Amino acid sequence: MTKKPLYGDATSQAASRNHGGWINQLDRARKSGPFLDAHPMDSMGMSTKAVHAGTHDDPRTGAVGTPIYQASTFILQEETYGSIEEGFGRDRFIYTRYGNPSQWAVQEKLATLEGAESAIVFSSGMAAITAAVMALVDKGAHVVAASDLYGGTYNLFNQEFPSLGMSATLVDSYDLEAIEAAIQPNTQILYFEVITNPVLKVVDLPALVDIAKRHNLRLIVDSTFAPPPVMKPLELGVDLVVHSASKYLNGHSDLIAGVVCGPRKLVDMIWPRLLNYGGSLDPHACFLLERGLKTLDIRMKAHEASATALAEFLETHPAVEKVLYPMLPSHPDHARAKELMKMGTGNVTFFVKGGDQAALALMDHLKLPKQATSLGGIESLISLPFNSSQATMTARQRADIGIYPGCVRLSVGIEDAKDLIADFDQALNAISTMKGAA
Numbered sequence: 319m320t321k322k323p324l325y326g327d328a329t330s331q332a333a334s335r336n337h338g339g340w341i342n343q344l345d346r347a348r349k350s351g352p353f354l355d356a357h358p359m360d361s362m363g364m365s366t367k368a369v370h371a372g373t374h375d376d377p378r379t380g381a382v383g384t385p386i387y388q389a390s391t392f393i394l395q396e397e398t399y400g401s402i403e404e405g406f407g408r409d410r411f412i413y414t415r416y417g418n419p420s421q422w423a424v425q426e427k428l429a430t431l432e433g434a435e436s437a438i439v440f441s442s443g444m445a446a447i448t449a450a451v452m453a454l455v456d457k458g459a460h461v462v463a464a465s466d467l468y469g470g471t472y473n474l475f476n477q478e479f480p481s482l483g484m485s486a487t488l489v490d491s492y493d494l495e496a497i498e499a500a501i502q503p504n505t506q507i508l509y510f511e512v513i514t515n516p517v518l519k520v521v522d523l524p525a526l527v528d529i530a531k532r533h534n535l536r537l538i539v540d541s542t543f544a545p546p547p548v549m550k551p552l553e554l555g556v557d558l559v560v561h562s563a564s565k566y567l568n569g570h571s572d573l574i575a576g577v578v579c580g581p582r583k584l585v586d587m588i589w590p591r592l593l594n595y596g597g598s599l600d601p602h603a604c605f606l607l608e609r610g611l612k613t614l615d616i617r618m619k620a621h622e623a624s625a626t627a628l629a630e631f632l633e634t635h636p637a638v639e640k641v642l643y644p645m646l647p648s649h650p651d652h653a654r655a656k657e658l659m660k661m662g663t664g665n666v667t668f669f670v671k672g673g674d675q676a677a678l679a680l681m682d683h684l685k686l687p688k689q690a691t692s693l694g695g696i697e698s699l700i701s702l703p704f705n706s707s708q709a710t711m712t713a714r715q716r717a718d719i720g721i722y723p724g725c726v727r728l729s730v731g732i733e734d735a736k737d738l739i740a741d742f743d744q745a746l747n748a749i750s751t752m753k754g755a756a
Contacts, residue, residue, distance in 0.1 A: 348435075348582040348583060348586065349582070350429070350435040350436060350582060351409070351422075351426070351429075351435075351436060351582070352408060352409045352417065352422055352436075353372070353422055353425070353426040353429075354372075354374050354419060354422050354423055354426065355374065356426060357370060357371055357372075357426075357430075359371050359430055363615075364431070364546065364547050364614075364615040365615040365616060367427075367430050367431055368427070368431060368611055368612055368613070368614045368615050369612050371426055371427045371430035371431065372384070372422075372423045372424060372425070372426030372427030372428075372430065372608065373423065373427065373608065373612075374419075374423055384419075384420065384423040384424075384605065384608060385419075385420075386420055386601050386602055386604075386605045387414075387418055387419040387420045387601050388601050388602060389414060389418070389601070390413065390414050391412075391413050391414070392411040392412060392413070394412070397410070398410045398411075398412060408586060408589050414598065414601065415592075415593060415596065415598045416593060418598075418601050418604070420601035420602075420604035420605060420608075421439055421598075421599060421601070421604050423604070423608060424439055424604045424605075424607050424608040424611070425437040425438060425439055425577075427608060427611050428563075428567070428577050428579060428611070429579055431545075431546040431611070431614070432546050432550060432552060432559055432579040433546075433550050433552055433553055434552055434559070434579035434580055434581070434585075435580070435581050435582040435585070436579070436580065436581070436582040436585035436586070437577055437578065437579040437580075437585065438577065438578050438585055438588055438589060438592055439563065439575060439576070439577050439599040439604060439607065440575065440576040440577065440578070440592065440597040440598070440599055441574065441575065441576070441597045441598060441599050441600070441603075442562075442564070442574050442575065442576050442597065443470075443542065443560070443561065443562025443563065443564060443565075443574075443575070443576035444470045444471075444474075444562075444576065445576050445592075445595065445597030446560050446561070446562075446576030446577055446578050446597070447470070447471055447474065447540065447560050447576070448474060448478075448591075448595065448597075449578065449588050449591035449592055449595060449597060450538055450558055450560050450578045450588055450591075451474065451507065451509065451538065452591055453584075453587045453588040453590075453591050454506060454507050454536050454538070454558075454584070454587070455484060455506050455507060456506065457482075457483055457484070458483055458484065458504055459484045459485075459504055459505075459506045459507075460484065460485050460486065460487070460502045460504045460505045460506065461475060461479070461484070461485075461486040461487075461505065461506065461507050461508070461509055462486070462487050462489060462497060462500045462501055462505055462507075462508050462509070463475055463486055463487070463488050463489070463508070463509040463510065464488065464489065464490075464491040464509070464510045464511055464514065464521070465488040465489055465490055465491070465718075465719065466490075466491070466511075466514050466515070466517070466519070466719040466720075467488070467509075467511060468511065468515060468540065468542075468562075469707060469708075469710070471509070471540070472488075475488070475509075476488075487500040487502075491510055491511070491514060491519055491521045492519065492521075492522075494522065494525050494526075494529070497526070497529060498529055498533075501529075501533050501535070505533070505535060506535065506536065507535055507536045507537070507538055508526060508529065508530050508535055508536070508537045508538070509537075509538050509539075509540075510526060510537075510538075510539055510540070511539065511540040511541075511542075511543070512539050512540065512541045512543060512544045512549060512551060513543035513544050513644070513663070513665070514543075514719075515543065515707065515727075516665075516667045516703050516707065516708075516721065516725065516727040517642055517667055517719065517720040517721065518543070518642050518643065518644055518649070518651075518665060518667055519651060519720075520644050520651035520654045520655045520658065520659070521539075522654065523539070523551060523554045523555075523556065523658060524554055524555075526539075526556075527554055527555035527556060530557070531555070536557045536558070536584075537555075537556050537557050537558075538556075538557060538558045538559075538560065539551050539556050539558075539559055539560070540559075540560050540561070540562075541559050541560070541561055542560075542561050542562045542565050542566070542694075543565075543566075543663060543665055543693075544659065544663065545561065545565075545566040545567055545614060545618065545663075545694075546614070547614060547615050547618040547619075547660060547661060548618060548659050548660055548661055548662070548663055549658055549659050549660065552579065552580065554658075557580060557581070557584060558578055558579070558580040558584055558585075558588075559578070559579045559580060560576065560577070560578050560579075561576065561577050561579075562575075562576055563575035563576055563577050563607055564576075564692065564694075565692065565693050565694030565695075566614070566617070566618065566621075566663070566664075566693075566694035567607065567610065567611060567614065567694075568606065568607050568610035568611070568694075569610045569613065569614065569617050569694055569695060569696060570606075570610055570695060570696060571690075571692065571695035571696075571697065571699075572606065573603055573606045573607060573610070574603075575599055575603055575607050576597075617696065617732060618661060618663070618664075619661070620732035621662075621663060621664030621694075621730060621731070621732060622645070622661050622662040622663065622664070623735060624664070624730050624731070624732065624733060624734070624735040624738060625643065625645075625662060625663065625664045625665070625666050625730035626643070626645055626646075626662055627735035627736075627738075627739065628666060628728075628730055628735060628738050628739055628742065629641050629643035629645070629646055629666045629668075630646070631739045631742065631743070632666070632668050632742065633646065633648065635742075635743070635746050636671075636750070637670055637671055637672075637676075637746040637747070637749060637750045638668055638669070638670055638671070638746065639668075639669040639670065639671050639724060640668065640669045641666065641667075641668045641669075642666070642667040642668065643662070643665075643666045643667075644659065644662065644663075645659075645662035664693070664694065664729055664730040664731065665693060665727075665728070665729055665730070666728045666730055667725065667726065667727055667728065668725075668726050668728070669722060669723075669724040669725050669726070670724045670726060670746070670749070671724065672724060672749065673723035673724045674702065674704050674705075674723045674724060674725075676724060676749050677702050677723075677724050677725070677726050678702065679748075679749045679752060680726065680745050680746065680749050681700055681702070681726075683744070683745035683748045683749060684700065684741055684742070684745045685741050685745075686698055686733060686737065686738060686741045687699060687700040687728065687731075687738075687741075688700070689701065691706055691707065692729070693727075693729035694729060695729065695731060696731050696732045697731040697733070698728065698729060698730050698731040698733060698738065699728075699729040699731070700726065700727070700728050700729075701726075701727050702725065702726060702727070703716065703721050703725050703727055704716065704721070704723070704725065706727075707727070708721055
């Protein structure tokens with residue numbers, strides 16, 4: 319009886335190895351994955367991919383949906399012995415820190431949605447970012463990155479890099495000349511966020527790709543604010559895409575996770591950092607992420623509809639100084655957003671008249687949005703950058719990246735737009751009355 323090969327790269331089975339063919343074939347190529355049994359879905363729509371890619375019905379019971387493989391280790395068979403030594407340990411189930419069927423399933427779904435050859439899930443967005451960056455730099459390396467990065471990434475470049483003998487130059491993501499001028503002989507990667515937090519700049523990805531290619535650099539982008547229904551940076555020539563999967567990808571404010579997507583060659587370089595740093599995503603968390611991803615496309619449509627309606631309303635309210643939402647014609651990057659983004663997101667930033675005290679009062683009068691950090695959940699979340707995400711900055715530093723007094727960061731959920739508008743109307747009217755009485 320012929321034994322069925324294990325999951326993974328079929329070209330690296332034991333029979334080929336025993337004859338020395340796998341080692342000596344100079345024309346061998348990496349295959350996409352590793353996936354359990356990849357579904358050909360290139361021609362399918364986004365919602366179909368979100369529901370079906372990577373999801374595997376239980377072969378033993380017929381249960382619909384990927385089981386939770388809550389196991390730490392796996393039975394070693396003939397094909398698995400020597401797999402790490404011979405260079406394809408990632409294509410075998412050996413130990414859950416190395417890989418697990420629950421991880422492979424959700425990784426296939428994420429890779430399919432991003433249009434990537436491969437993906438790795440991590441226990442947090444910062445675990446994904448750190449592993450991706452460290453995999454592509456050498457001792458003494460230099461990185462050019464955006465000046466208005468997520469705080470954890472900022473700390474990686476400004477606190478961890480110097481202790482490792484590396485450095486970073488942070489540049490305004492709008493200033494292409496300054497970005498190019500910051501490149502040094504030891505620069506190895508460019509690192510930018512597709513849509514910045516909290517002022518929602520839409521970066522010029524094609525221009526960054528061009529700079530990276532001309533200088534033989536890798537370009538990594540954080541696309542947390544622009545999940546696959548909104549934008550696919552790999553299609554534009556980006557090398558690697560990272561996400562905090564805790565946000566839109568999962569969408570339910572009940573999970574911490576991260577992901578890196580890209581070419582198999584580069585993702586294989588990141589996999590050893592997953593092993594070394596220990597950021598493996600638990601199988602049950604993989605189940606939660608896969609469940610959340612199934613509704614990603616329809617959730618993003620609901621986020622966009624409510625966010626657009628609310629942003630248009632806020633722009634007309636006399637208590638609001640300014641609204642930043644890329645889908646509004648008033649946004650400075652509206653033309654670029656229409657070119658690069660397939661749809662809007664749920665993130666709206668606005669400035670209330672009366673400064674930070676008025677913004678604090680507004681949050682106290684709102685009934686639907688939750689006062690909390692993070693974003694991308696089905697419920698609306700609201701926070702003020704001056705006392706949360708950018709609290710460690712001085713007022714001048716915040717102003718340098720466009721955060722002025724009265725700045726409010728809003729992640730619009732999937733609530734009905736009319737209910738959100740009514741809630742913001744009453745709260746804005748309340749603080750206007752307070753200011754008038756004062």
